[in-house]
Amino acid sequence: MTVLDLTHSCDMQFVAEVARESGQNLTLCYQCGNCTAGCPFTFAYDLPASSVMRALQWGQRETVLACSSIWICATCKTCTTRCPNNIDVARIMEVLRHISRREGYAPEKQIKQFQDSFLQSVMRHGRVFELGTMMSFIARSRRLADMDLGPKALTRGKLALRARDIHGRDEVEKIFRRYREGLEK
Amino acid sequence: MSPAFAYYPGCSLEGTAVEYDRSGRACCAVLGIELTEIPDWSCCGSSPAHAVDTVLSGALAARNLGLARQGGFGGVVTPCPNCLVNLRTASRDLDDPDRRARINALLSTPCEGGLPAVSLLQALHEQAGPAALAAAVVRPLAGLKVAPYYGCILHRPPGLMAFDDPENPVAMDQLLEAAGAEVVAFPFKTECCGASYGVPRKDLVMELSGRLLEAAADLGADALAVACPLCQMNLDLRQDQIAASRRRAFGIPVFYFTQLLGLALGLGRADLGLDRLVVDPGPALRKLGTGG
Secondary structure, eight states: OOOOOTTSOOOHHHHHHHHHHHTOOGGGOOOOOHHHHHOTTGGGOSSOHHHHHHHHHTTOHHHHHTOSHHHHOOOOOHHHHHOTTOOOHHHHHHHHHHHHHHTTOOSSHHHHHHHHHHHHHHHHHSSOOHHHHHHHHHHHHTOOOOTTHHHHHHHTTOOOSSOOOOTTHHHHHHHHHHHHHHHHO | OOOOEEEOOOGGGGTTTHHHHHHHHHHHHHHTOOEEEOTTOOOOOHHHHHHHOHHHHHHHHHHHHHHHHHTTOSOEEESOHHHHHHHHHHHHHHTSHHHHHHHHTTOSSOOOSOOOEEEHHHHIIIIIHHHHHHHHOSSOOTTOEEEEEOOSSTTOSHHHHOSSOSSSOOHHHHHHHHTTOEEOOOTTTTOOOOGGGGTTOHHHHHHHHHHHHHHHHHTTOSEEEESOHHHHIIIIITHHHHHHHHTOOOOOOEEEHHHHHHHHTTOOHHHHTGGGOSSOOHHHHHTTTSOO
């Protein structure tokens, strides 16, 4: 159990940034705990969803951006569906993930590596090439994963061995390129 | 005759979920729902794109909405819940001038506005419906005890998805019942299976999908019915891994709901891709008395 020390300096600019990007009123959270109670990933979180909300209200920038929870959150939206004050908690978790990524935090390295491998495949081919995504993940993480699944998927015709690029591949690549250029500005 | 929908399969339906594509198209054909595949569609970015940035995710989905609009379609149908969330979110964002401008700044061909998107489940429920389905059934699924599993995001958040009940959805229950199956009250209908963490954090999927399989087994279900390629992969392809991690054998086949509906509609095994399931569906199908 992580004990939150809220006496650290309070970064109100950070609070405003998250409120703006998420479009949510963070002050509405009164810590009922519904988000934490319903969250299927609480067992694996270092900081439960309601604690993320509390730390956020108090501008605990480092605590929030460096926690694993915002990377593990799968956006299942149970929290959003059950919040009595209609706060889109999943949206807030997602915005925190965006900022955390932009600022170079990656406490869940393999989750980031998987996301990067997936998006690289989309950028290259226009559609995800599943086998290529796996190979890229293995190369990035230097970790062999799911070797037992390959033959099962292969014998049932579920795994394409070659990527099939779409005609509009360049258009998709340009989406990524323009996005990156926008970040650099 | 229902209106023609632009059909957006999504990447999985060309790979690990090819039987969902095949069975979904076959059911729609029998029930008179016209699907026209969006030409040269591209990936919606799935969950990795919206984990990185909402505008990037919006643009990847919007390219496809733009193609559907150019084709003159009034709506899009997709079998995959993750694609649906991305298409719906992009559609909502495209109707907001400020967000539309940010999305269009990434696109080669700007998209001028949103387009309604529905799941294949919603299309089958609304365009055909349980009554029309029941009337078309030639081989009822009598004797088959099925646990319907919707997955987490098919109906959530309710404000965006606007279909069925976000906590206790019933559309799939009703269609399976119309097909003659015995549908069990499955308490984990909308719990998360662990999503795309099978590769980077397998422990999460072992726990969450493990709970689902145990609940289905404890209820005495012969099979699970699913509507999501990722849920199906976690529960079917990874079932041996889960059995090993939980030290409990399951042997529960995980059908796409369209495969079960297709069986009831008299479609053949090959049309439905039943031979592509990893957990052998034979024992469950033999309960139907139609030969596994």
